[in-house]
Amino acid sequence: MVVKLQRPILVGGLGLSFSLWMLQSWHDSIVQVSEFGLFSALAVGGGLWLFRQNRPKGSLEQLDGIVLDRKTVESAIAQAETIINQLAQEAENHPALGTLREQVAQLLLELDREELKLAVTGGKSVGKTTLIQVLKQDIQQKVSFQETPPLFSEAGEKSDAAVLAEVQKSDFVLFLTNGDLTDSEFQTLQQLKAVNQQVMLVFNKQDQYVSDERASILLSLTQRIQGNVVATAASPIPTKVRKHEVDGSVQEWMEQLAPDIQQLTQQLSKVLAQQSAKLVWVSTMRKAKLLKAEAKNWLNKTRCDRATPIIEQYQWIAAAAAFANPVPALDILATAAINGQMVMDLGNIYQQKFSLEQAQTVAGTMGSLMLKLGLVELSTKAVSTVLKSNAVTFVAGGAVQGVSAAYLTRVAGLSLVEYFQQQEIAVDSGNSLNLDKLRQTLQNVFQKNQQMAFLQGFVKQSVKRLLPEAQPVEVVA
Helix, strand or coil: CCCCCCCHHHHHHHHHHHHHHHHHHCHHHCCCCCCHHHHHHHHHHHHHHHHHHHCCCCHHHHHHCCCCCHHHHHHHHHHHHHHHHHHHHHCCCCCCHHHHHHHHHHHHHHCCCCCEEEEEEECCCCCHHHHHHHHHHHCCCCEEEEECCCCCCCCCCCCHHHHHHHHCCCCEEEEEECCCCCHHHHHHHHHHHHCCCCEEEEECCHHHCCHHHHHHHHHHHHHHHCCCEEECECCCCCEEEEEECCCCCEEEEEECCCCECHHHHHHHHHHHHHHHHHHHHHHHHHHHHHHHHHHHHHHHHHHHHHHHHHHHHHHHHHHHHHHHCCCCHHHHHHHHHCCHHHHHHHHHHCCCCCCHHHHHHHHHHHHHHHHHCCHHHHHHHHHHHHHCCCHHHHHCCCHHHHHHHHHHHHHHHHHHHHHHHHCCCCCCCCCCCCHHHHHHHHHHHHHHCCCHHHHHHHHHHHHHHHCCCCCCCCCCC
């Protein structure tokens, strides 16, 4: 009678427990006990079987779970094209337009691509070149192989970031390792997973380990990445062959074994055959997002170039107003630093349409945030510290208030620019504010502009405008 196992957790758990007990009990004599190899292999194999029964699905199943179709990819390409068209409207002769439009056309052609792009990557001396040579003979699908420069190599031609950028252009990745994962390898796999890159981990050169070690490493790899792992030996170590002749003589020679990649070719062929269209969609989607980000960066830079003079204009208006009518430090922001008209002007550049009333509300909101964050008081103290070294300048009217007003107006303007840049690019995209994001942006911009070298230069520039006849400002380090 065939007994059907109903409790895989119990069976696998007993196998793992027995393995650990055996390892502890026989550690000192493991080499001498030949029978241990069998028991250990069974125990580790039981644990591996258990893990495979309960672990999350591998690469093929994960790909099936991606909600993606051709229309979704076409929509992503259209979004990138919308931003490119917006860039063309705002900077008709921008030098990047030609390249960006070529990339859009290429992405549309990519959707019908039949040949899959497979990248083979990993550290130095993991067997990338040899594996590609063997796979080319066994894989029947239309595949182009790309071997990347070695990762984690200080003397490499390309940085790891550059290599990974190239890897992300492929449809599928074989990531090779010669043993258990290092921290660098694990982090790299996580990075690829984060961008939805389809990866199969290949434990190559498994023939260099004894059977117990192979099973242990394979189990560790499967547990760590919770994905698809295969073991191979693309170029097995030659084995010694001894032949006894009838005359009593003995002949010996080294014989090269055939590559052991059957498991890899079976799984890879299955993925490529069943998922080719979806693999192309996923990689094209990734490229569309990168193109959208590139176009958005160009558009933001163009807009920033237009926004900078506006911020400078209003910072000097605020400085003059506060200098002519000195007010207490906490009132600087309310009276001079934040101007509703500046909010409107910057909003127009970033397609964030505000009425004057709405702009004044935004200005008031930012002023309230800056007060609550203590930015007004901190900036006033910082400006005072820089000015104290020059008595004439320091006591002249509202020098501190004027410089502080200019500084806070600049911080407010740069914060709005950075906040707008983080939003999705769209025409008339609305004017509602995310206060949490705005608060964080204010803090970040303020910290960037709190560096002493910047403050010293800004104070000098401000004093020249407010007190053109004053003695040169000597700043304290």
